[in-house]
Amino acid sequence: MKKGIHRAGHITLAHGNGGRHMRALITEIFAHHLGNAALDTQCDAATLTFPQPLAEEQLLFTTDGFTVDPLEFPGGDIGSLAIHGTVNDLAVSGAIPLYFSLNAFIEEGLAIAQLERIVISMARAAAACGVKVVTGDTKVVRRGEGSGLYLATSAIGIKRSSLTLAMSQIKSGDVIIISGSIGDHGTAVMLAREAFGLQGALQSDATSVQPLTDALLKFSGLRFMRDPTRGGLATVLHEIHHATSLGAHLKQDAIPVRDEVASVCEILGYDPLYLACEGRVVAVIDKHQASAALDALRALPDGRNAAIIGEIASALPYVMLETPLGGQRIIEELEDEPLPRIC
Amino acid sequence: MSTADAKLWLDRINALKITETIKIMNVCGGHERALNQAGLRTLLPSKIELIPGPGCPVCICPEEAIAMAMNIALNESAIVVTFGDMMRVPINAAKAEPRSLEQARACGGDIRPIASPIEARLIALQHPNQQVLFFMAGFETTTAPTAALITEGIPDNLLLLLAARRTWPAVAHLLSDERPGFDALIAPGHVSAVMGSDEWRFVADQHQLPVAVAGFDAASLLAAIYSVITQKQRGKAELENCYPSVVTTAGNRIAQQLIEQTMNVVDSRWRGIGTIPASGYALNKSACAHDAHIHFSQYAINNDQNHHMPPGCDCAQVVLGKCYPNQCRLYGSACTPSTPIGPCMVSDEGACRIWWANGLHKTLAHKQA
Numbered sequence: 001m002k003k004g005i006h007r008a009g010h011i012t013l014a015h016g017n018g019g020r021h022m023r024a025l026i027t028e029i030f031a032h033h034l035g036n037a038a039l040d041t042q043c044d045a046a047t048l049t050f051p052q053p054l055a056e057e058q059l060l061f062t063t064d065g066f067t068v069d070p071l072e073f074p075g076g077d078i079g080s081l082a083i084h085g086t087v088n089d090l091a092v093s094g095a096i097p098l099y100f101s102l103n104a105f106i107e108e109g110l111a112i113a114q115l116e117r118i119v120i121s122m123a124r125a126a127a128a129c130g131v132k133v134v135t136g137d138t139k140v141v142r143r144g145e146g147s148g149l150y151l152a153t154s155a156i157g158i159k160r161s162s163l164t165l166a167m168s169q170i171k172s173g174d175v176i177i178i179s180g181s182i183g184d185h186g187t188a189v190m191l192a193r194e195a196f197g198l199q200g201a202l203q204s205d206a207t208s209v210q211p212l213t214d215a216l217l218k219f220s221g222l223r224f225m226r227d228p229t230r231g232g233l234a235t236v237l238h239e240i241h242h243a244t245s246l247g248a249h250l251k252q253d254a255i256p257v258r259d260e261v262a263s264v265c266e267i268l269g270y271d272p273l274y275l276a277c278e279g280r281v282v283a284v285i286d287k288h289q290a291s292a293a294l295d296a297l298r299a300l301p302d303g304r305n306a307a308i309i310g311e312i313a314s315a316l317p318y319v320m321l322e323t324p325l326g327g328q329r330i331i332e333e334l335e336d337e338p339l340p341r342i343c
Numbered sequence: 344m345s346t347a348d349a350k351l352w353l354d355r356i357n358a359l360k361i362t363e364t365i366k367i368m369n370v371c372g373g374h375e376r377a378l379n380q381a382g383l384r385t386l387l388p389s390k391i392e393l394i395p396g397p398g399c400p401v402c403i404c405p406e407e408a409i410a411m412a413m414n415i416a417l418n419e420s421a422i423v424v425t426f427g428d429m430m431r432v433p434i435n436a437a438k439a440e441p442r443s444l445e446q447a448r449a450c451g452g453d454i455r456p457i458a459s460p461i462e463a464r465l466i467a468l469q470h471p472n473q474q475v476l477f478f479m480a481g482f483e484t485t486t487a488p489t490a491a492l493i494t495e496g497i498p499d500n501l502l503l504l505l506a507a508r509r510t511w512p513a514v515a516h517l518l519s520d521e522r523p524g525f526d527a528l529i530a531p532g533h534v535s536a537v538m539g540s541d542e543w544r545f546v547a548d549q550h551q552l553p554v555a556v557a558g559f560d561a562a563s564l565l566a567a568i569y570s571v572i573t574q575k576q577r578g579k580a581e582l583e584n585c586y587p588s589v590v591t592t593a594g595n596r597i598a599q600q601l602i603e604q605t606m607n608v609v610d611s612r613w614r615g616i617g618t619i620p621a622s623g624y625a626l627n628k629s630a631c632a633h634d635a636h637i638h639f640s641q642y643a644i645n646n647d648q649n650h651h652m653p654p655g656c657d658c659a660q661v662v663l664g665k666c667y668p669n670q671c672r673l674y675g676s677a678c679t680p681s682t683p684i685g686p687c688m689v690s691d692e693g694a695c696r697i698w699w700a701n702g703l704h705k706t707l708a709h710k711q712a
Contacts, residue, residue, distance in 0.1 A: 196427075196458030197465075253346075268458060269376075269428075269691040318702060324346040325353060325561055327382020330702020335680035336431070 004028055011110045016140025026138060029116050030104070033123040038099070038134040046134035048099055050158065060095040062086060063154040071118060071148050073192035075185075075204030079122030081278060082151040084208050085229065087129045091213040092225040092281060094165050095157030097129065102136040102153055107146035118149065129208045131155065161217045167243040169223040172314035175290035176248060177283045179212050179297050180205060180305045181256040182233050183275030187264050196268060202260045206278035212303050213281060215296040221286025222293070228282050231334050234273040236282045237319045238333045240312070247316025250331070253324040254309045273321075274334050284312060345562065352565035353386060359572060361390040366524065367571055368664050370514060371531035372399035372692025373559055379701040381561035391568065394525055394664045395697070397513045398534075400506075401426075401690035402662055403613040404480040406434045406651075407644040408506040412478040413444055414642045415635070416452030421474040421502075424463050427456035428690040429480055433683055435653055444478075460485070460492045467501035476635055480506040484533045486624055487598035490605045493630045504635035505624060508611060510534045511542050512622035517663060518550045524664055527553040527571035529564070532586045539594025540584045547580040558586035605630045614686060615652050615659030658685030661694050668695040669703060 005024040014021040031041045038046050066082045076084070083100070090097040102122075106115065126133060184205040191200040209227055216222050228236045233255070237248045257272045265272050279302060285293050290308055297303035313320075319331040369375055375395040378384070384393060397403060409432055416423040423444070430445045441447040448454040457463060463477035475498075479489050486507040493503075510531060517523050530543040535556045546554040553574035557567035566585040574581055584590055602624065611623025626634040636643060652658045656678065657671035668674050668687065678684040680699055687693035691700075 197462050198458075320702075321382075323380070323382040323561075325349050325381055325383075325386060328385045329380060329382045332700050332702055335700075 005112060007112055007116065009112050011106050011108055011112060011115065011140055013108055013140055013142065015106070016138065022138070029112070029119050030136060030138065033116075033119045034102070034126065034133045034136075036132045036134070038132055039136075046099070048134065048156070050098075054158070058159045060090055060093055060157045060159055061154065062089040062093070062157075063152070064089060066151040066153070067147060068189060069147060070189075070192050071114065073189050073204055074201055075188055076206035076278070077118050077121050078149055078151055079118035080125040081206050082153050083122055083125035083129060083131065084206050085278060086153045086155045087131060088209045088227040088278075090155055090157035091208065091210040092227050093157075093159075094161045094163060094213070094217055094225075095159045097131050097155050097157040097210075099156045100126065100131055100133040100153055101155070102133050102151065104136070104138045105146055105150040105152075106138060106140050107148050108140055108143040110148050115149065125208075129210065163217065163220070163222055165222065165224055167224055167240055170240060170244055170246060170284050170312055171223070172246060172312055173287055174223055174284050174312040175287045175308055176237075176250070176310045176312065177285060177290065177294060177297065178233065178255065178307055178309050179209070179281040179283070179303050180279070181258045181261070182228070182277055182280065183261040183265070183272035184258060185278040186232070186275030187261045190264065198264060198267065200260055200264075202258070204278060205280060207302060209279055209281045209302070211300050212297060215300060215303070216281070216283050216285070216293055218296065219285060219289045219293050221289040222283065223286070224284045226282050228277045228280055230276050232272070232274040232276055233282060234271075234319065234331050235334055237331070240284070241319055247313045248310055248319045249313045249316060250310035250319070250321045252321050254307050256305045256307050273331060287311070348562035349381070349560070349565055352562055352569055356391070356565060356569050356572065357388065359576070361388055361572065364390050364392060365526050365572055365575060366392045366394055367527045367529060367568060368394045368396045368525040369529040369557075370396045370398040370510060371534070372402075372690065372694070372697070373533065374398070374529055374531065374557060374564060375694055376691060376697050377559045377561070378564055379697050379703075381564070383561065383564065387568070391572070395661070395668070395694035396664050397517070397613070397616070397662045398482070398510060398531055399662070399687065399690055399692040399694070400481045400485070400508060401428050401432055402658060402686040402693045403508065403513075403615065404429070404432065404506045404686070405612040405614045407612075408478070408480065408504065409434050409444065410436075410644050411639070411642045412476065412504055413441060413447040413452065415476055415504075415639050416444070416447050416454050417441070417450060418642075419474065419639070421453075421476045422466060422470060423452065423454045423476045423478055424457045424466055425454070425478040426480065426485070427458060428692070429478065430454070430456050431683065431689045432686045433653065433689070435651075460488045463501060464492055464498060467498040471498070471500060474500050474502060476502045476504055476639075478504045478506070482508055482510050482531075482534055483537045483602070486602055486606070487537050487595070490598075490601035493605045493633065494601055497633055501633060502635040502638055503626060503630070503633050505606075505626060507606070507624040508613065509608070509622050509624070511545070512619050513613060513616070514546065516616065516619045516622075518546070518552070525552075527575060529567045529571070530554055530556045532556060532558045532563070532590060535586065535590040535594065537595050537598045539592055540582060540590050541592050542594075544582045547582050551580045553580045555583040555585050556590050558589060615662050652686075653684050656685035658687045658695070661687050668698040671695070675699070
């Protein structure tokens with residue numbers, strides 16, 4: 001009788017020992033769902049093919065690691081997050097992502113059914129993004145040495161545009177666009193964790209931003225794109241400031257923030273400008289093309305709430321937020337992990 | 344209230360003829376935060392000075408209470424829970440010793456940040472075989488839910504280390520100074536919601552200073568600023584409630600009764616200030632089984648020197664409204680949110696932290712101080 005993986009069971013150290021249980025885990029869970037022509041679990045390395053001969057500077061390579069608590073949250077899970085997050089790093093660099101490597105560090109005790117749900121979700125996200133997981137590895141760590149599941153991904157993509165996208169392209173007067181509301185992912189995960197006794201069903205914004213970046217790449221005046229993940233929108237603008245010495249002038253009432261996000265921030269004393277997004281793009285673009293680019297984003301399902309939120313300003317030595325009343329606030333760099341306040 | 348309301352109040356203030364500088368103290372750290380977030384100092388006439396006051400419970404929590412919580416966490420098998428912004432408050436300690444709850448956690452103490460007393464109860468219920476110590480620093484706003492925690496069936500294994508303080512005695516203490524350093528007061532909205540706006544009537548009646556209770560949006564704050572300026576111009580000090588949607592004259596009687604049932608009013612230490620009569624709460628007899636001061640009395644530290652701030656740190660003056668955060672010589676140099684020296688640089692309610700987070704160490708600072 002064929003002895004396969006026990007789907008009602010839990011990950012044990014035997015699933016990492018190189019033997020029969022590990023083979024079952026890889027073939028019946030990972031390869032079964034993520035399988036494709038290039039993924040051969042018998043080989044130690046994958047052979048890649050590319051649609052056309054590659055010219056210089058066309059291949060882009062990125063890597064990312066994923067930890068999230070809880071592993072599954074409204075709007076996503078660590079599996080889809082790993083695909084989308086890595087796709088997004090290539091997408092904002094102007095590339096089409098193609099091939100993925102995947103490392104899974106699984107904690108002893110994780111329910112195999114949950115692991116399979118996450119791998120299925122990853123497979124779905126990969127198929128939707130047109131990417132293939134072509135090589136991978138699994139490790140099992142002892143109970144207490146991990147947080148259920150950590151994923152590490154690397155990906156290769158091909159640059160699809162002749163535009164040079166870099167912070168060095170940014171000029172004073174360029175316009176800053178955000179593709180949707182900020183802080184949804186950070187807040188959704190906090191709520192899903194029932195952190196600080198808060199509950200809610202807010203959806204994470206986690207998704208591929210490639211449709212958005214594809215639309216933006218049509219504009220010759222596009223200077224730079226970034227997905228505002230950890231550290232949020234404020235951190236992207238600080239990175240621009242550090243790299244270019246250019247400041248930014250933001251208009252608070254133009255920045256889209258969902259009511260749920262604003263409420264959670266109000267209760268805990270957080271600022272949505274620093275909360276993570278996983279499906280948004282910050283774009284800096286020539287002011288003459290900004291409104292056309294905004295229209296192009298708004299025509300897409302994930303860009304409906306896109307907004308022009310401010311401009312790059314050489315006269316400002318910092319990131320400045322103009323409040324709805326017309327007052328001014330300097331937006332500082334994020335210091336430490338935010339902690340909720342007393343009252 | 345809306346942005347339109349705020350604009351209206353701002354226009355009214357700008358239409359006033361203000362010839363003399365008026366110094367307005369806001370008691371509450373939440374007010375300081377809200378007015379910075381709205382950029383009010385960049386919008387108001389320069390004759391109006393807004394001074395942050397003593398209303399940050401993290402900043403005034405005495406060192407000995409923090410040290411006691413740290414020592415219990417490090418030497419007992421208890422889980423210590425505390426409001427998030429207490430985690431990083433630095434205390435004076437010997438080199439190589441942990442200087443904050445966060446550092447004590449890194450040294451092996453089981454110390455967890457929470458956002459409400461309900462979480463302390465949940466953690467105690469989840470760990471029935473372990474003692475859970477709730478180190479509670481806060482004003483009346485958090486004292487009331489802590490009292491409710493006791494009356495609504497407190498788990499046997501939950502102990503309370505109270506550093507609860509009353510707000511108005513601190514303001515009375517400031518006003519006992521011949522030159523308190525301010526001409527009018529914005530009274531805290533949340534504290535007034537619990538205790539009633541009448542608690543602040545003494546400011547007008549006994550000290551002839553204009554006083555207004557404000558909420559936490561720009562419109563309510565501007566309404567209160569307008570109120571105290573016009574009171575001063577009329578030469579008549581009164582108490583005005585500019586947060587009537589939430590605050591009543593008598594406050595929340597149920598909340599007050601919960602506090603009265605479980606706690607006594609006691610003389611208490613304020614970090615950087617010293618002992619203020621009748622300015623704090625201690626658990627009364629009915630709750631003494633849960634009093635960490637009794638249960639862990641061996642960890643109590645009673646040192647009069649312990650209300651001092653670290654050397655070189657002006658947090659004491661900042662808390663008293665005697666100097667602005669950026670007038671402290673450590674502000675922005677040795678003392679930053681990553682390397683806080685004084686408690687005011689730690690909490691989101693602390694004046695130094697709020698000023699830093701809103702960029703007041705940069706170019707806007709000279710305009711605002």
